[in-house]
Amino acid sequence: MARTVHKIDPRLDLVLERVVDVPRELVWKAWTAPEYLMKWFTPAPWQTTECEIELRPGGIFRTVMRSPDGTDHLNVGCYLEVVENERLIWTDALEGGYRPSTSPNDCIDSFFTAIIMLEPNGSGTKYTVIALHPDEESRKRHEERGFQDGWGTALDQLVTFIKTL
């Protein structure tokens, strides 16, 4: 079946693109095994304290992030595309089983969809995240609230974690 190729819209999308020196099979595992994801997903001193992954289209992707002052933030999303070692798409506009979400996430006050793409690059990985927003305002809010820093720091943590394995 033909696959959707995403054409970036700079007005509505945010992009993080980096080459990292760890193999993409391990980057994939870091994104899809709960016990791995909890080690790197949330920039310190925040922590990921819970993680539920049903790795299939329609499956739930649920995390709990704990702030330094001990407040828990629940994030619920739904996987849309799962192509092992290559491509993972999920959105928080839907919950598990494709049910529409009740309310946008409290960090950016809007829903977003994340496309994670992994390509081999020598012995490392070209890592691309595209965040899709419904409108320009929510793209800007996500930018101002630290998309580049947050996702970049999480990726650094992912690489550091993989190297301890």
Place this chain on the structure above:
Amino acid sequence: MARTVHKIDPRLDLVLERVVDVPRELVWKAWTAPEYLMKWFTPAPWQTTECEIELRPGGIFRTVMRSPDGTDHLNVGCYLEVVENERLIWTDALEGGYRPSTSPNDCIDSFFTAIIMLEPNGSGTKYTVIALHPDEESRKRHEERGFQDGWGTALDQLVTFIKTL
């Protein structure tokens, strides 16, 4: 890959289940070929005046419905699962390419996800629609604004249309 089997939640879901005496391959075509869909999709005297279908997960499903007084209503959704002759899932919480929607559809003031399931039944088809809502209020609104009547009448029109072929 394991497929999500939907367990109906009567608090949040609406269900239309009927057996119709037309083969499921033609019911599938009526749902997936724009020139077919436009013939039956909107209970008369409303009309479907435009239809765009990109039949793949992530593809757009876009229709324009014209009311008897000539007002056009745009509906934009996104396909989530496409299993030929068996199962079609789409939501208006996302637009084409999985981008979150800007605003809920004006009929029920909330997003919903539709699961269409077709099973062979003798020479006919068991036809099931499940509409998933984010909360009880939106399920109730959809019910009050005529889910059973609207989807039932559209199905009657679908069957009548197929029999003219």
